[in-house]
Amino acid sequence: MSPVIRSARREEMPLLLDWAAAEGWNPGLADAAAFRAADPEGFLLAEEGGEPAGGISAVRYGKEHGFIGFYIVRPGRRGRGLGMALWRAGMARLAGRVVGLDGVVAQQANYARSGFALAWRNIRFAAEAPRPVPDAAGEVVPVAMLPFEALAALDREVFPAARDAFLRAWIGAPGHRALAVLRGGQPVGFGVARPCRAGSKIGPLTAIDAPAARALFNALAQGMPGPVFLDLPEANAAAMALAAEAGMAAAFETARMYAGPAPALRLERIFGIASFELG
Structure with a gap:
């Protein structure tokens, strides 16, 4: 049958x-x-x-x-x-x-x-209690303080299509910690940490540069139940360095593959992937 x-x-x-x-x-x-x-x-x-x-x-x-x-x-x-x-x-x-x-x-x-x-390749990093990373820069605020359109614009740099419905649900889900980082009053990154069946995951973690990503990482990881996981593209050397300095160890990897032309994404701005299931 x-x-x-x-x-x-x-x-x-x-x-x-x-x-x-x-x-x-x-x-x-x-x-x-x-x-x-x-x-x-x-x-x-x-x-x-x-x-x-x-x-x-x-x-x-x-x-x-x-x-x-x-x-x-x-x-x-x-x-x-x-x-x-x-x-x-x-x-x-x-x-x-x-x-x-x-x-x-x-x-x-x-x-x-x-x-x-x-x-x-994407690498999953994990640590029971990640260390705060140095060289962080920017003012970290709740995403609720910013217009959603500003977050969506940052996301469109790292994802090949608009996914507004998902983002709205993701940043507003119960238990999710959703933060943005400002520089000169303008948003230069945002991220979400969420509790999981075991520990927590950070993702997405999107920022225009490493100092902004580090400020977000420190704020998102603080106080979240461990172990804390972060999925990131191996091609982003700054993201790999962040995970290493936080004392995180590689635990798993995936192959990001495309059927059709691979989209032109700003990999240097992807410090954490939202979800292996949804991209």
């Missing part, structure tokens, strides 16, 4: 997050609503015999960009073609767009066979 693949309903999002937690992906405590805000139809659920059996996210950002993630088939349901059916459904939903993903390195060859090419 062929699986039924459909968009997950709002009340089914926690189930997908529980599956992710069982895989060791450590989702945030308030991820469900924010993830769904990115694209309410973008999380697909596969059913076999009327029971949930797997899922994938195929999130549309505008008309030109999409992102694949949250690719899970439940144990006991694997090896029967369900994963491939989910993959095809996700890619079909994003047809005509440049599609990105953050895949485990072991699957890089498989993604390449589906038309994806490596753009860069």
Whole structure:
């Protein structure tokens, strides 16, 4: 019997997050609503015999960009073609767009066979209690003090499409610490720290330069439950240096890959990625 693949309903999002937690992906405590805000139809659920059996996210950002993630088939349901059916459904939903993903390195060859090419590596760093980093500069304030449009403009430098609905939900989610850094009264960076099933994650962490990113990092990490995780592009040497000076150790990595032309992003401004699941 062929699986039924459909968009997950709002009340089914926690189930997908529980599956992710069982895989060791450590989702945030308030991820469900924010993830769904990115694209309410973008999380697909596969059913076999009327029971949930797997899922994938195929999130549309505008008309030109999409992102694949949250690719899970439940144990006991694997090896029967369900994963491939989910993959095809996700890619079909994003047809005509440049599609990105953050895949485990072991699957890089498989993604390449589906038309994806490596753009860069992302490294997850972790520390039980990160040290404050030196050379920080800027006035750190709650993002609520700034017009949303200013944050969205900074985000568009590091993401290939507008994602306003996601950002609004992300910065306003329960338990999330959302801060911006000012210089001369103007915003030069922003970031979010969120509590997760285990510890906390910082992301996004976006800034025009390292001193602004360091000011944000110090404020975001302070007092968050440990361990604290930070996902960043290996190609940003300043971000790598920040993690090292904070006493964080590399714990995991992914391959950022694109099917279609890789977008021109300001990698030097990406000091923390919002989510491996959504880009």
